[in-house]
Amino acid sequence: MSEPFFDYIRANTNTASNKLYGLEEEEKLYARVEYLKLPDFSFPDVQLRSAMLARASTRSFVDQSISLNKLSQLLGSSIAVSNDSKGMRKYTFPSGGGLYPIETYLLVSHVESLTPGLYHYSSVSHSIGLIRNIDDELRQAMRVLLRPMQTDTLPSLYILMSVEKSRCIQKYGSLIYPLTFMEAGHRGQNIFLVAAAMGVGCCPIGAPLYEEMNKALILDGVSAHYVYGLAVGLAKRNRNNTDSHD
Numbered sequence: 001m002s003e004p005f006f007d008y009i010r011a012n013t014n015t016a017s018n019k020l021y022g023l024e025e026e027e028k029l030y031a032r033v034e035y036l037k038l039p040d041f042s043f044p045d046v047q048l049r050s051a052m053l054a055r056a057s058t059r060s061f062v063d064q065s066i067s068l069n070k071l072s073q074l075l076g077s078s079i080a081v082s083n084d085s086k087g088m089r090k091y092t093f094p095s096g097g098g099l100y101p102i103e104t105y106l107l108v109s110h111v112e113s114l115t116p117g118l119y120h121y122s123s124v125s126h127s128i129g130l131i132r133n134i135d136d137e138l139r140q141a142m143r144v145l146l147r148p149m150q151t152d153t154l155p156s157l158y159i160l161m162s163v164e165k166s167r168c169i170q171k172y173g174s175l176i177y178p179l180t181f182m183e184a185g186h187r188g189q190n191i192f193l194v195a196a197a198m199g200v201g202c203c204p205i206g207a208p209l210y211e212e213m214n215k216a217l218i219l220d221g222v223s224a225h226y227v228y229g230l231a232v233g234l235a236k237r238n239r240n241n242t243d244s245h246d
């Protein structure tokens, strides 16, 4: 007996139709959008052990903005290009085949100096571009993302990840499904640990909100689709300075 999902993955990993896809290597950039370079940052000067022991899911946030410097440090230390020398880009997380098929979006509610809305993050240039001003659909998406956390206080922002299939399907076929989910997990843990090191609250959101998030991110859901999200903000502490676990 084998599990049908894995049978499907194995049977469709190397098909002729996969080879019809072009291999797109670069990260996505929105041509008509002006990207804003995030402030210079340094990695949090905290021992790995302390960050790992401090990591815990936060589901209650205070209605207070995080600074642009903090956002820059969080993204820069977790998912930005960490070395761009000798013609080879390096990141602090691994990627199947070194193809980096995941894109990052920021659904911003309240971050100092940023207009609320949807931003695309360039991990190559460590910059953000506003691709969609806040509107009713984005406000609704923020509320939908609160449901799996069972809270009603909006975090400062959500970090949302999507997969660009054309960057990896030619090589891996249906294997991209587990591979991209694994990579999203690696990226998520980086973000989570850096947030913990900075004393910033974070909660992963694994609920299958694919349709809602594809709509918010303006993705067709086929060639590119939402995969994983994290809520980020300043934590509301209870008396024991801990957050409850689901």
Ligand SMILES: Cc1cc2nc3c(=O)[nH]c(=O)nc-3n(C[C@H](O)[C@H](O)[C@H](O)COP(=O)(O)O)c2cc1C
Residues within 6 Å of the ligand: 055, 056, 057, 058, 059, 148, 149, 150, 203, 204, 205, 206, 207, 245, 246
């Ligand atoms: C892939 C994944 C998805 C998750 N999705 C949610 C979620 O939708 N809502 C939520 O409140 N917590 C979510 N969590 C957080 C878990 O509930 C949490 O990690 C677990 O209770 C252990 O608590 P800790 O993270 O504080 O150690 C998710 C965790 C992972 C790894």
